[in-house]
Amino acid sequence: MVNMMILIPFLLVGLFLILRFLFKTSLLLILLQKFQCLEDWLHVHQLYRVPQFNHLFQENELYVKVSTYLNSLPSLEDSDFTNLFTGSKSNDILLHLDTDQTIRDVFLGARVSWTLEKSENGGARVLVLRIRKNDKRRILRPYLQHILSVAGDISQRKKEIKLRMNVDSPSSGENGRWRSVPFNHPASFDTLVMDVDLKNKVKADLEMFLKSKQFYQRLGRVWKRSYLLYGPSGTGKSSFVAAMARFLNFDVYDIDLSKVSDDSDLKMLLLQSSSKSMIVVEDLDRFLMEKSKNVSLRGILNFMDGIISCCGEERVMVFTMNSKDEVDEALLRPGRIDVHIQFPLCDFPCFKHLANNYLGVKEHKLFPQLEEIFQGGASLSPAEIGEIMISNRSSPTRALKSVISAMQTNAGAKSRRVSGDGAEEIGGGEQGGLFSREHSVRDFRKLYGLLKMGSRRKDEPLDLGSADKDGSN
Numbered sequence: 001m002v003n004m005m006i007l008i009p010f011l012l013v014g015l016f017l018i019l020r021f022l023f024k025t026s027l028l029l030i031l032l033q034k035f036q037c038l039e040d041w042l043h044v045h046q047l048y049r050v051p052q053f054n055h056l057f058q059e060n061e062l063y064v065k066v067s068t069y070l071n072s073l074p075s076l077e078d079s080d081f082t083n084l085f086t087g088s089k090s091n092d093i094l095l096h097l098d099t100d101q102t103i104r105d106v107f108l109g110a111r112v113s114w115t116l117e118k119s120e121n122g123g124a125r126v127l128v129l130r131i132r133k134n135d136k137r138r139i140l141r142p143y144l145q146h147i148l149s150v151a152g153d154i155s156q157r158k159k160e161i162k163l164r165m166n167v168d169s170p171s172s173g174e175n176g177r178w179r180s181v182p183f184n185h186p187a188s189f190d191t192l193v194m195d196v197d198l199k200n201k202v203k204a205d206l207e208m209f210l211k212s213k214q215f216y217q218r219l220g221r222v223w224k225r226s227y228l229l230y231g232p233s234g235t236g237k238s239s240f241v242a243a244m245a246r247f248l249n250f251d252v253y254d255i256d257l258s259k260v261s262d263d264s265d266l267k268m269l270l271l272q273s274s275s276k277s278m279i280v281v282e283d284l285d286r287f288l289m290e291k292s293k294n295v296s297l298r299g300i301l302n303f304m305d306g307i308i309s310c311c312g313e314e315r316v317m318v319f320t321m322n323s324k325d326e327v328d329e330a331l332l333r334p335g336r337i338d339v340h341i342q343f344p345l346c347d348f349p350c351f352k353h354l355a356n357n358y359l360g361v362k363e364h365k366l367f368p369q370l371e372e373i374f375q376g377g378a379s380l381s382p383a384e385i386g387e388i389m390i391s392n393r394s395s396p397t398r399a400l401k402s403v404i405s406a407m408q409t410n411a412g413a414k415s416r417r418v419s420g421d422g423a424e425e426i427g428g429g430e431q432g433g434l435f436s437r438e439h440s441v442r443d444f445r446k447l448y449g450l451l452k453m454g455s456r457r458k459d460e461p462l463d464l465g466s467a468d469k470d471g472s473n
């Protein structure tokens with residue numbers, strides 16, 4: 001009895017020390033993991049591989065969705081090794097599963113695990129699902145459906161657009177031919193200074209395109225819409241591309257043609273792009289003027305026609321140029337690029353809009369003088385005017401005086417005129433600029449002639465394709 005009385009406090013202290021040791025160290029966790037391993041070992045498992053790319057090197061959308069789902073699981077934090085990234089907002093921290101790491105998940109009471117592996121050829125990755133054979137029939141399909149729906153919700157919420165750029169050689173790509181970064185260009189249709197009517201027409205055109213799947217199918221046409229943006233440097237073409245991408249919420253595939261090795265490589269790039277995307281080729285005129293180039297004109301024409309489009313529908317293609325003058329006729333022929341949009345230099349109303357945006361000035365005593373200079377034919381690009389205004393934004397008067405002197409020094413302003421098609425010249429105040437009624441009305445009629453006709457015939461689907469192609473604009 002006395003012995004027991006002495007023993008009990010010792011036992012209690014011992015137990016306390018053991019528990020304290022277990023909680024202070026990870027021994028309990030290790031034991032738990034070992035027990036789970038033992039339990040797993042007693043079951044037969046089935047493995048499912050979700051590769052990042054298919055044999056044509058197109059991205060496997062299931063892989064993207066499963067990754068999105070896994071990276072959202074709280075258990076990701078328990079994985080031994082996790083990558084940390086900043087998100088689209090600067091104070092966001094995102095966790096991403098690393099190669100050879102396993103993450104566990106529970107669905108309808110069944111335990112499954114996913115491991116991120118590198119595929120045998122070293123480059124692309126594979127997500128491997130490990131599931132008990134006993135649970136397979138019961139949970140596999142509902143589990144995958146669950147993943148798709150959660151990933152869909154997450155992408156809907158995040159709405160993060162990606163900018164994808166092609167890399168040099170096909171063999172160098174560990175993730176196919178495209179590298180991607182979040183697309184954070186701040187331009188939107190609201191921030192762009194251009195004719196409001198034109199903006200609305202383009203938005204309506206894009207919206208109409210998104211709703212026209214059946215229409216394109218019925219006609220046997222590839223479900224794509226292409227735009228040519230042309231005009232001098234600094235008039236907002238690239239910003240317009242960004243505004244379109246934000247409006248559509250599409251990823252942007254920015255093709256650098258100088259990194260494309262030949263025509264078939266260009267086809268491959270298009271094949272590896274996904275649906276609901278914007279394919280952008282900037283400065284096409286400059287590329288075509290280059291003497292030695294790897295991609296032929298025929299290759300580019302086929303690319304534009306979308307003949308090689310296989311699985312990714314719902315694509316918007318955008319080409320930018322400084323001028324259409326030197327470009328091969330075949331490229332501009334009706335039916336090739338659906339909509340041509342001209343980006344002229346700034347006219348007086350455009351200038352006033354910029355002055356309001358950048359300087360907060362609606363009226364100023366220097367405006368009449370500026371109007372006169374614009375009417376005299378001088379002009380600068382919105383980018384040039386914007387730059388002057390940004391660097392003088394503390395003093396609106398100084399900013400306006402700087403614009404005046406820049407326009408006066410730019411005495412050869414008329415030589416800045418841009419010829420849209422050899423017939424129409426824009427850049428001088430009297431000829432109209434971004435806000436010129438004469439210019440815009442004429443242009444819109446050409447670009448959107450059928451839009452009006454189509455709206456009259458409400459029973460028929462609307463085809464802008466034949467009307468607003470403006471090859472001969």
Ligand SMILES: Nc1ncnc2c1ncn2[C@@H]1O[C@H](COP(=O)(O)OP(=O)(O)OP(=O)(O)O)[C@@H](O)[C@H]1O
Pocket residue numbers: 191192193194231232233234235236237238239240322343382383384386
């Ligand atoms: N219409 C515009 N409205 C507001 N800002 C503009 C406009 N055009 C140009 N800018 C400003 O000028 C800068 C350059 O514009 P952007 O790169 O879009 O021109 P670009 O036509 O693509 O030129 P380039 O032909 O040299 O590529 C941008 O920072 C943009 O903010």
Ligand SMILES: [Mg+2]
Pocket residue numbers: 237238239282320
């Ligand atoms: Mg540009």
